Amino acid sequence: MSVDHPHALESRLVSTGVERLALLGKHAEALMAGYARDEVPLEGLSTTALNRLLAARILWRPDEQGGVKLAPKVRELIAEMLADESRRHVNADVAETLELLRSLVQSYREARDGGEYWRQEQQLLRLRQEVDDLNGRFADAIDSLWRRLNGDFGFVSRLGDKIRENQRAQKQIVRLLDGLALIDFDELIELVGSDGALRKLLVSGLQQQLTQHYTSLREVQRRLVELMARFRQQQSRSRLVAGMAGFLREHPGFVPGNYARRGEVPALVNRAAPLVAAGAAALDHHPDSRVLGELLHRLPRPAPRPQPVTAAGAAAPQEDTLVAARQQALKEDVERFYLAVVDGGEGLSALEFLQQGEYEWSEEIWLFQVIAEFQGLPRSEQRAFRLSQQESQASRYNHVRLIHDVTLQLA
Amino acid sequence: MSEHTPMERSMVEFGPLLERLLAGEFICAVSDEGAFRRLQDDETRERIDAYLRPLNRRLASNDEGSVYFLAWRVLDEAAREQLSRQLGETVASLLPLLEWLQLVQEALGRDGPAAPGEVLKPADFSSRCEDNQGLRERLERLASDPFFGSQSDQLDAQLKQVFKRLREHGYLLQPHADRQYYLVTAKIDYLIDLARFIRDEENLPVDDQAPSGQESLL
Numbered sequence: 210m211s212v213d214h215p216h217a218l219e220s221r222l223v224s225t226g227v228e229r230l231a232l233l234g235k236h237a238e239a240l241m242a243g244y245a246r247d248e249v250p251l252e253g254l255s256t257t258a259l260n261r262l263l264a265a266r267i268l269w270r271p272d273e274q275g276g277v278k279l280a281p282k283v284r285e286l287i288a289e290m291l292a293d294e295s296r297r298h299v300n301a302d303v304a305e306t307l308e309l310l311r312s313l314v315q316s317y318r319e320a321r322d323g324g325e326y327w328r329q330e331q332q333l334l335r336l337r338q339e340v341d342d343l344n345g346r347f348a349d350a351i352d353s354l355w356r357r358l359n360g361d362f363g364f365v366s367r368l369g370d371k372i373r374e375n376q377r378a379q380k381q382i383v384r385l386l387d388g389l390a391l392i393d394f395d396e397l398i399e400l401v402g403s404d405g406a407l408r409k410l411l412v413s414g415l416q417q418q419l420t421q422h423y424t425s426l427r428e429v430q431r432r433l434v435e436l437m438a439r440f441r442q443q444q445s446r447s448r449l450v451a452g453m454a455g456f457l458r459e460h461p462g463f464v465p466g467n468y469a470r471r472g473e474v475p476a477l478v479n480r481a482a483p484l485v486a487a488g489a490a491a492l493d494h495h496p497d498s499r500v501l502g503e504l505l506h507r508l509p510r511p512a513p514r515p516q517p518v519t520a521a522g523a524a525a526p527q528e529d530t531l532v533a534a535r536q537q538a539l540k541e542d543v544e545r546f547y548l549a550v551v552d553g554g555e556g557l558s559a560l561e562f563l564q565q566g567e568y569e570w571s572e573e574i575w576l577f578q579v580i581a582e583f584q585g586l587p588r589s590e591q592r593a594f595r596l597s598q599q600e601s602q603a604s605r606y607n608h609v610r611l612i613h614d615v616t617l618q619l620a
Numbered sequence: 621m622s623e624h625t626p627m628e629r630s631m632v633e634f635g636p637l638l639e640r641l642l643a644g645e646f647i648c649a650v651s652d653e654g655a656f657r658r659l660q661d662d663e664t665r666e667r668i669d670a671y672l673r674p675l676n677r678r679l680a681s682n683d684e685g686s687v688y689f690l691a692w693r694v695l696d697e698a699a700r701e702q703l704s705r706q707l708g709e710t711v712a713s714l715l716p717l718l719e720w721l722q723l724v725q726e727a728l729g730r731d732g733p734a735a736p737g738e739v740l741k742p743a744d745f746s747s748r749c750e751d752n753q754g755l756r757e758r759l760e761r762l763a764s765d766p767f768f769g770s771q772s773d774q775l776d777a778q779l780k781q782v783f784k785r786l787r788e789h790g791y792l793l794q795p796h797a798d799r800q801y802y803l804v805t806a807k808i809d810y811l812i813d814l815a816r817f818i819r820d821e822e823n824l825p826v827d828d829q830a831p832s833g834q835e836s837l838l
Contacts, residue, residue: 368731443732445828446812447725450733452826453815454718465711465818469703477810477817479691481677482702483644 229265248276303388347422556618648806687806716767736806
């Protein structure tokens with residue numbers, strides 16, 4: 210086919226393209242298996258089909274002995290179609306596109322100056338496609354970055370991987386921004402000259418789109434940095450929690466310094482004691498008394514308990530009798546203590562008597578009863594005894610005195 | 621309301637917040653978003669501080685300012701006594717709480733320890749623990765720690781007790797009393813800050829940074 214028949218060339222490209230695109234659909238399952246695994250399984254493919262796929266550069270064979278794999282561009286296409294963020298590529302190469310744009314503008318001008326209308330149209334079409342591709346590459350990259358960001362890099366499971374993916378994304382943004390910086394609109398203005406169609410495509414249109422990309426990239430960059438700070442904080446917390454828990458497990462007796470006793474108490478440790486803002490019904494404020502009266506009336510009445518006629522009489526006194534019986538036993542034991550003092554004629558410690566006699570009373574109850582017994586004696590009998598208390602002050606700050614023991618002796 | 625001075629009147633709106641703070645609660649964006657937002661205002665904080673002065677208290681927050689609580693204004697002997705006791709209690713609760721954080725992270729497969737605002741459901745734990753005997757045993761040990769104090773050998777009862785204690789201590793918030801889901805409050809930030817503080821003060825051999833050089837290798 211010669212250049213003299215450009216229409217014929219075009220139609221041949223189109224028909225071959227349609228044939229080859231159809232191959233993608235026809236062998237979709239084998240190709241997806243190749244995407245998911247390392248190699249394309251050959252079981253379902255005939256030799257002819259395989260050769261066609263190789264000729265269309267959909268598949269390739271890295272070495273003669275090895276298996277057949279997806280061509281990188283096809284893998285990229287599938288990743289792009291699936292928004293598969295773990296495999297999506299970001300193409301930040303602007304320099305080559307700019308080179309191409311420059312040379313396309315040159316051919317376009319030559320065609321225009323030579324009056325070759327069809328060729329001029331073709332060049333403009335290619336220019337438009339290249340500008341669209343450039344835009345599309347930024348738009349795809351930004352889309353991919355947002356998806357990764359919004360999904361918290363959920364396509365990798367470990368925090369360490371997320372941090373690395375975030376770093377990779379941030380580097381991609383830097384490359385994309387560097388690429389944007391290569392586009393020099395002064396140069397493009399000069400390049401397009403006075404041609405209206407070119408000016409619209411390469412100056413006003415492109416500038417507007419690139420400004421949008423720039424804003425999006427800056428925003429996604431800011432959010433990535435924020436997310437990274439969160440990842441790092443999580444990582445640091447996770448390590449701290451694990452490390453401290455491990456340390457405390459290994460050192461069960463660990464006691465940190467008493468920070469509350471320092472001259473300067475650390476802010477974290479200074480937590481004031483809780484204070485309950487208590488309130489009670491008060492009748493000294495006349496207007497309130499009516500409200501209080503109403504509240505009183507609204508109080509639920511205690512439900513009258515049904516009285517089981519037979520059981521009620523027995524159950525309550527039984528408990529009272531039990532308590533009274535214990536009280537009587539205590540009183541008798543204490544009286545034994547008093548008699549022991551009278552019989553022995555010597556002073557006796559109440560606690561020693563309690564321990565030696567193997568009585569079951571708690572010390573507190575015992576001492577209380579010994580003192581109560583003394584105070585309950587008629588004054589004339591009280592004079593016959595002397596009860597002395599061994600006591601100490603409970604605290605420097607009040608006058609509460611603790612009684613440790615009492616000694617009873619005859620006066 | 622002519623009997624009220626302007627100062628009193630302006631403080632009326634803070635009544636419920638002051639009551640919560642005085643009761644020893646931690647106020648964060650999760651526990652009370654409105655109050656927390658207002659506490660971020662310098663002027664509001666100054667007014668509250670002035671109000672608390674006669675009670676020997678002032679507002680305090682952690683370093684990142686994610687949680688507010690009350691501190692003693694002047695540290696007298698009684699205050700120091702109370703702080704020592706309180707510190708002792710907090711230190712005693714540190715290990716069970718840290719272990720709980722670890723357990724949550726592992727059981728739910730999260731990236732980090734529970735963070736403020738995260739939702740926790742006892743049901744998620746019971747299903748994970750049923751599938752995983754190791755988790756089940758760890759939960760059982762943790763629940764019987766004196767801090768959590770579960771007496772039961774039933775998984776659900778243990779979980780219930782653990783969540784109840786965490787709620788009582790202000791680490792979790794239960795938005796609806798009849799629904800079994802909880803929000804992590806920023807008091808957890810305070811706990812982690814305290815753990816970090818103790819590590820730094822006592823020079824404990826606990827590292828929270830990723831090993832250096834890890835990234836340069838890649």
